[in-house]
Amino acid sequence: MTAPLTDDDVGKTVVDVAGKELGIVAKVDGRRAFVDPNPSVAEQVLASVGWEGEDEEDYVVTEDMLERVDNEVVLSGEL
Secondary structure: OOOOOOHHHOOOEEEOOOOOEEEEEEEEEOOEEEEEOOOOHHHHHHHHOOOOOOOOOOEEEEHHHEEEEOOOEEEOOOO
């Protein structure tokens, strides 16, 4: 199991196991991360300073879907 998701993960890039960029973490709520697949430059800046936000295009990633969390959030290959 990976380390739990925290507010410190907001703004991190989300990638698949092959390294393909899928979006950024817009918000963390418990064991779920809301991922913005098409963040604007403004959204990326706001997320990087800890201003969380979610919208209708975000998708949800749960901790059991993660390969690892370090300087980026890496999804496992078995989604």
